[in-house]
Amino acid sequence: MSVPARVPPCLASLPFRGSRAVSEGLLTWTMLRGPTWVRLLPDVYVHRHGYRVDDHRMWCEAVALRLPPGAVLAGRSAAWLFGAEVLSRDAPVTVLLPTAVRLRPHPRLTVVRSPLPDEDRTRFAGLPVTTALRTAFDLGRLGPRAEALVAVDALLRRRVVKLSALRDYAEARSGWPGAPLLREVLTLAEPLSESPMETRLRLLLLDAGIGPLTAQHEIRAAGRFVARVDLACPVLRLAIEYDGDHHRERAHFRRDVARLNALRAAGWVVLRFTADDVLRRPDATVALVRQALAERRAPTPPHGHP
Structure with a gap:
């Protein structure tokens, strides 16, 4: 039965210089060549349990x-x-x-x-x-x-x-x-931008001539807080948001539904986009925002007329 390799506590998790560990008597070169240690760089090693290729x-x-x-x-x-x-x-x-x-x-x-x-x-x-x-x-x-x-x-x-x-x-x-x-x-640059994809969405719209847009706009109705939206055209009550993967979680989805209903009741239209919309369908994304802006600018017909 093989004996487990001795692991000095100071070398158990972080990378270290092999030559120093050897000179201090903590390990030998033969031990470093064994399966317990992973060579990261010349003379730099880490314990195999501390190794993560994408860390x-x-x-x-x-x-x-x-x-x-x-x-x-x-x-x-x-x-x-x-x-x-x-x-x-x-x-x-x-x-x-x-x-x-x-x-x-x-x-x-x-x-x-x-x-x-x-x-x-x-x-x-x-x-x-x-x-x-x-x-x-x-x-x-x-x-x-x-x-x-x-x-x-x-x-x-x-x-x-x-x-x-x-x-x-x-x-x-x-x-x-x-x-x-x-x-x-x-x-x-926008210090209020909350994620890389939110920045990409904002830049896509600005490059298309859509703006100015207010980042992290706080919406209130009758003096009460309703929501904070990623991007907004406040005059037209149009909100534009980026939805990351966390929005697909059940609890988050339920909160989103209640939030969207509250925004609608406050007279806001909300457009929501994903990474695919921004990165793979930019023209369609811009077209949707332009259409929404045009609809919000259009005069409301008198009551009782089409």
Whole structure:
């Protein structure tokens, strides 16, 4: 009967440098080559029970152990650590390297080279990262345009960056690559946007000439709160909402029905869209909103007439 491998408590969950564990007598190289440990990067390992192939935090921890002096986690990885929803499940870790610093390439890494003054570095969640302000500045300059806006909105929503501060920061660096895109993004940014798909829906409508739209508009009737809607044209009492997967849950569905009935009683029309509507049927989505706006603008016929 085989004896289970000894697992030092300090190595039970987080990535670690293999050479350090060996030098401290915690493990041997033979043990590290066994099935108990997973090699993430050169000289970086994690216990097999702590390994999740799509765990971005685990990969950030692993990459941080290999960062040369002056390098930090940046871009979408830094934004994700700040709480912004900007990553796909299999996204590589973004690292920002000062111009003269070198780092061995790896499939789990995206390397960006850029000047990095000390004031643009910080530590967050125990890891070296670009500041939230520098992170928003970098992502707002990085196309495609919709992705840049989604990233900036997400960081503004987390309240780790203020729009006024980001505008001032960008203005002081107007000659940097991607600055024209960032200027456009800052004219579209909405700190009240509550999800990436809500940002995409708003941008789709703005690009179609539909607007201005009020984000997170609070609706009241007879002085009482009725609902808060994602996007609104208050003058015409038209609400436009993005419905994520959570709306399909039974309890949420029941609340939605009661909410929609209350909005209708208050004289509002509500259009609801899904990710498929925004991403795969954008023309049809725009057409529906335009039709609703036209109907709301049309004069109401006198009572008793068609």
